[in-house]
Amino acid sequence: MIVLSKRLMSKRVFGACLFLFAFAITTPAAAIEIKRVVSPGGIEAWLVEDHKVPIIALEWAFEGAGASDPKGKEGLANLAARTLDEGAGPYDSQAFAARLQDNAIALGYDAGRDGFGGSLRTLSDRRDEAFELTRLSLAEPRFDAEAVERMRAAVLSSLRRDQADPNYVGRRLFYSTAYPGHPYGDEIRGTLESLPTITPDDLRGFVKDGFGRDRLVVAAAGDISPEDLGRALDHVFGGLPATSANAAIPDIEPKGLGETLVATRPTAQTVMLMGQTGLKRADPDWYAATVMNYVLGGGGFGSRLMEEVREKRGLSYGVYSYLIPMEHSALVMAGGNTVNAKAGQALDIMRQEWKRMADEGVTEEELADAKTYLTGSFPLQLSSTQAIAGILLQVKRDELGIDYLDRRDAFINGVTQADVQRVAKRLLDPNRLLTVLVGRPEGVTATRTIDGGS
Amino acid sequence: MHSRPLCSQREAHAPQRPHRSPPWKRPWRRLAAAGVLAFALAGAVPAATPAFAAEKGVFFPETFTLSNGMQVVLVTNQRVPVVTHMVWYKVGAADEPRGVSGIAHFLEHLMFKGTEEVPPGAFSRIVAKNGGRDNAFTSWDYTAYFQNVARDRLELVMKMEADRMSNLRLTDQLVYPERDVIIEERRQRIENEPADRIGEQVNATLYVHHPYGTPIIGWPQEMATLTREEAESFYKSWYAPNNAVLVVSGDVTAEELKPLAEKYYGGIPTRPVPERVRVQEPPISAARRVILRDDEVRQPSIRRNWLAPSYRTDKEGYAYPLQVLSEIMSGGPTSRLYRSLVVDQRIATSAWLGYSPSSWDMTSLAAGASPAPGVTMEKLEAALEADIRTLVEKGVTEEEVTTAKKRMLAEAAYARDSLTGPAQTLGAAIATGQSIDDVENWPVRIDAVTADQVNAAARAVLGQTNHVTGLLLPLQDKGS
Numbered sequence: 059m060i061v062l063s064k065r066l067m068s069k070r071v072f073g074a075c076l077f078l079f080a081f082a083i084t085t086p087a088a089a090i091e092i093k094r095v096v097s098p099g100g101i102e103a104w105l106v107e108d109h110k111v112p113i114i115a116l117e118w119a120f121e122g123a124g125a126s127d128p129k130g131k132e133g134l135a136n137l138a139a140r141t142l143d144e145g146a147g148p149y150d151s152q153a154f155a156a157r158l159q160d161n162a163i164a165l166g167y168d169a170g171r172d173g174f175g176g177s178l179r180t181l182s183d184r185r186d187e188a189f190e191l192t193r194l195s196l197a198e199p200r201f202d203a204e205a206v207e208r209m210r211a212a213v214l215s216s217l218r219r220d221q222a223d224p225n226y227v228g229r230r231l232f233y234s235t236a237y238p239g240h241p242y243g244d245e246i247r248g249t250l251e252s253l254p255t256i257t258p259d260d261l262r263g264f265v266k267d268g269f270g271r272d273r274l275v276v277a278a279a280g281d282i283s284p285e286d287l288g289r290a291l292d293h294v295f296g297g298l299p300a301t302s303a304n305a306a307i308p309d310i311e312p313k314g315l316g317e318t319l320v321a322t323r324p325t326a327q328t329v330m331l332m333g334q335t336g337l338k339r340a341d342p343d344w345y346a347a348t349v350m351n352y353v354l355g356g357g358g359f360g361s362r363l364m365e366e367v368r369e370k371r372g373l374s375y376g377v378y379s380y381l382i383p384m385e386h387s388a389l390v391m392a393g394g395n396t397v398n399a400k401a402g403q404a405l406d407i408m409r410q411e412w413k414r415m416a417d418e419g420v421t422e423e424e425l426a427d428a429k430t431y432l433t434g435s436f437p438l439q440l441s442s443t444q445a446i447a448g449i450l451l452q453v454k455r456d457e458l459g460i461d462y463l464d465r466r467d468a469f470i471n472g473v474t475q476a477d478v479q480r481v482a483k484r485l486l487d488p489n490r491l492l493t494v495l496v497g498r499p500e501g502v503t504a505t506r507t508i509d510g511g512s
Numbered sequence: 513m514h515s516r517p518l519c520s521q522r523e524a525h526a527p528q529r530p531h532r533s534p535p536w537k538r539p540w541r542r543l544a545a546a547g548v549l550a551f552a553l554a555g556a557v558p559a560a561t562p563a564f565a566a567e568k569g570v571f572f573p574e575t576f577t578l579s580n581g582m583q584v585v586l587v588t589n590q591r592v593p594v595v596t597h598m599v600w601y602k603v604g605a606a607d608e609p610r611g612v613s614g615i616a617h618f619l620e621h622l623m624f625k626g627t628e629e630v631p632p633g634a635f636s637r638i639v640a641k642n643g644g645r646d647n648a649f650t651s652w653d654y655t656a657y658f659q660n661v662a663r664d665r666l667e668l669v670m671k672m673e674a675d676r677m678s679n680l681r682l683t684d685q686l687v688y689p690e691r692d693v694i695i696e697e698r699r700q701r702i703e704n705e706p707a708d709r710i711g712e713q714v715n716a717t718l719y720v721h722h723p724y725g726t727p728i729i730g731w732p733q734e735m736a737t738l739t740r741e742e743a744e745s746f747y748k749s750w751y752a753p754n755n756a757v758l759v760v761s762g763d764v765t766a767e768e769l770k771p772l773a774e775k776y777y778g779g780i781p782t783r784p785v786p787e788r789v790r791v792q793e794p795p796i797s798a799a800r801r802v803i804l805r806d807d808e809v810r811q812p813s814i815r816r817n818w819l820a821p822s823y824r825t826d827k828e829g830y831a832y833p834l835q836v837l838s839e840i841m842s843g844g845p846t847s848r849l850y851r852s853l854v855v856d857q858r859i860a861t862s863a864w865l866g867y868s869p870s871s872w873d874m875t876s877l878a879a880g881a882s883p884a885p886g887v888t889m890e891k892l893e894a895a896l897e898a899d900i901r902t903l904v905e906k907g908v909t910e911e912e913v914t915t916a917k918k919r920m921l922a923e924a925a926y927a928r929d930s931l932t933g934p935a936q937t938l939g940a941a942i943a944t945g946q947s948i949d950d951v952e953n954w955p956v957r958i959d960a961v962t963a964d965q966v967n968a969a970a971r972a973v974l975g976q977t978n979h980v981t982g983l984l985l986p987l988q989d990k991g992s
Contacts, residue, residue: 090592108591110590110591111591111928111929112925113925113926113929151845151855152845152846152851152855155844155845155846156846159843159844159845159846159919160915160918160919161922162919162922162923162925162926179926181922181925204855207858208854208855208858211858211861211884211885212854212861212862214861214885215811215861215862215882215884215885216811218810218811219707219810219811219813219882221808221809221810221811222705222706222707222806222808222809222810222811223704223705224704225704323808324807324808325703325704325808326699326703326704327696327699327700327703327704329704357640358636358640358645359624359633359636359637359640360633360636360637360640365633368693369633369689370689371689371692372688372689372690372691372692372693372696373692373696374693374696375693375694375696375697375699375700375701376700395696395699395700395704396696397695397696397699427637427640427641430641430642430643431640431641431642431643433643434642434643434644434662434665435640435643435644435645436643437592437593437594437662438594438643438644438645438660438661438662438931440591440592440594441592441594441930441931441932442929442930442931443929444929
């Protein structure tokens with residue numbers, strides 16, 4: 059058993075504010091300590107040990123698993139996620155659910171674009187039961203026909219329900235256009251056509267191929283010692299195969315850039331979604347792009363998009379931008395909703411802001427404000443045991459280092475106006491946006507119109 | 513909820529879980545904050561330590577009252593050096609004058625439009641500049657404003673929140689573009705979503721006379737005519753320290769909080785605040801049906817609402833038994849409705865029952881389901897009705913009650929493990945007429961519920977025939 063420690067969390071920089079007064083409360087040197095735990099069997103996890111609440115949270119992911127469903131079997135990983143906790147080992151679906159519920163254990167799985175996630179939350183006095191049920195779900199999932207059918211029906215139902223949601227229709231059209239023929243273009247839940255072809259054997263194959271210890275990343279938080287966590291890691295994950303057999307996924311640049319697609323739907327409002335090539339998490343310009351995005355439309359109130367579209371003109375309830383880093387591609391995106399008659403106007407303003415950012419970058423004040431927000435708001439995310447485990451897992455998956463939270467502020471504070479200008483120039487080109495509109499937008503020139511949009 | 517990534521990159525891409533909770537008394541926010549607050553179905557989301565014991569004590573708050581009558585509630589949680597600071601006003605959409613529906617929510621938006629000291633738009637910018645997040649939300653019975661900040665910024669946000677309690681300054685130039693924003697908000701959140709439109713219609717049908725039948729965001733024709741003067745009048749009537757509750761959760765002690773609360777809120781003069789005069793529902797004897805057909809709908813659904821007592825109106829002692837009932841019927845995959853309709857009969861893909869007792873006047877209990885492929889709505893409705901009838905006629909067993917209570921008490925242990933949850937629960941409870949003692953006694957009162965009480969409550973509420981059934985259907989009934 060190896061346990062290494064790292065002190066985390068930083069003291070905040072004082073931001074400028076309109077009020078000048080002495081703070082009556084002083085900040086203690088706050089610290090969250092991350093321990094690197096390596097189990098006797100060699101499985102590594104990061105842990106924030108906290109015995110103040112009798113709760114343990116465990117978060118894990120199998121990197122790569124779930125990113126690519128076989129052609130014709132789209133939705134396989136997601137259906138596996140929905141069915142893994144539907145019975146395992148000696149327990150059928152109802153018995154398994156009863157054991158979880160009666161012990162107040164929350165166990166769930168989630169298929170993502172670049173990995174397959176698992177999540178456990180338990181009271182510490184129920185941990186043995188929780189770890190055993192988790193182990194069973196991973197090592198001996200049953201995939202009983204009844205449970206598979208029931209979950210398949212639920213997923214199909216959710217897919218059909220989403221057809222009535224113009225936001226969903228817009229997202230789907232965007233991704234299928236940007237990533238044709240690539241897993242990123244597929245609906246992760248599958249399609250009305252693909253889901254019926256998935257068999258329990260497909261699900262078993264998915265688990266067998268995907269859940270290898272070589273792809274496993276684990277983080278934990280709460281009421282557990284490193285020694286006990288080490289034992290739990292071996293118990294839960296030790297029986298999994300050493301290696302996994304995931305299909306390789308090619309890198310892809312988004313397609314359709316410069317196009318404006320309109321999906322006509324009989325709605326009062328137009329959903330707008332636009333995006334182009336962004337940058338990956340490991341890109342050296344990541345922090346500059348984070349600052350840029352915050353100023354452009356990532357900061358909620360006060361962002362340029364919100365100011366211009368909502369605050370000044372009342373065109374929208376929400377308008378925003380965001381970065382999407384993926385393993386094999388990346389996007390910088392913006393979106394919002396507006397009344398049909400003003401869609402052209404809103405879209406023009408968004409594109410102007412895109413151009414203004416590319417041309418001018420950010421002001422000294424915007425840069426400073428973005429830094430104080432991005433550094434200062436970070437501890438707010440550490441709001442529960444599970445949230446802490448989730449953040450550890452993300453840092454670990456992104457390979458940022460166990461001391462990342464210590465260094466994060468320095469990365470952000472090191473961003474200069476020139477950095478933001480460079481990354482804005484590199485990323486933002488209003489003429490190369492893939493734009494998707496759902497509704498009956500007026501004042502918009504479409505390069506392609508799709509009736510119904512789905 | 514709609515996807516609106518504020519600052520998260522990864523989550524924006526996360527797949528949606530097919531499970532969906534019933535659209536239950538959702539408060540309206542100035543801007544939907546991505547995951548800042550999760551509202552639980554049951555009013556109190558309680559905790560108990562040790563895990564399964566029904567002892568008094570959920571959040572262990574401290575409370576005191578300022579000299580001007582403003583109540584202060586504190587839940588200390590020193591995990592990380594951050595705090596949630598919330599001000600709850602005991603006024604909401606159901607307190608609006610007739611004809612100006614939406615004014616409570618509109619004012620909530622306008623509270624960000626500035627004072628002499630904090631110019632329009634600066635409030636949120638200052639909070640963000642200081643590494644914090646802020647937002648607000650409106651319900652029928654309350655309006656709340658919150659900031660999540662590092663503990664050393666608590667004083668800053670207290671000063672700003674106290675400032676706008678009495679110094680709001682509105683101009684036409686600020687007010688009318690914001691009216692367009694709330695109209696867009698309505699389009700986005702209701703008119704664009706058939707599932708939300710049917711919810712609004714069911715509600716408007718269930719409450720024949722009471723303002724709970726009016727949408728929190730307002731009726732569109734009235735929203736379009738809301739004025740600055742109406743917002744100011746609502747503000748002057750209701751936004752007073754003696755009608756507000758300060759709730760703080762996080763890394764701060766009462767010794768630290770008290771002098772700050774006195775300094776910033778304590779100096780605001782007490783003002784007379786109107787009584788909450790709410791009309792009461794007349795007796796309604798008719799069952800009603802609301803049918804929304806929309807070409808966009810591919811997945812139909814059914815829901816049925818019955819009027820039910822809230823904590824405050826609960827003369828018969830049904831509020832706690834109904835929560836246990838809700839757990840038995842709908843508390844996860846082993847619950848009665850899911851097991852019956854989804855697992856055993858395979859005629860539904862989802863089934864739920866929900867009840868929220870946190871309401872100033874009466875509330876409602878609702879059940880719903882979505883049909884499995886090839887199942888007609890008639891068949892689904894009959895099956896749902898049959899399960900309800902069985903419940904009313906045969907009742908629940910002692911064992912079901914015992915298991916449900918055990919689960920509820922255990923789930924309760926998680927409630928304190930949160931920054932915003934405790935503040936949320938306590939604020940909503942107080943604003944709807946409960947006491948802190950009521951919240952803290954939740955585990956004890958749940959534990960005391962008997963099967964006879966559950967059955968009496970089920971008969972009284974679900975036995976009513978004056979319910980409202982809402983059907984969300986495609987334009988054409990294909991294949992049924």
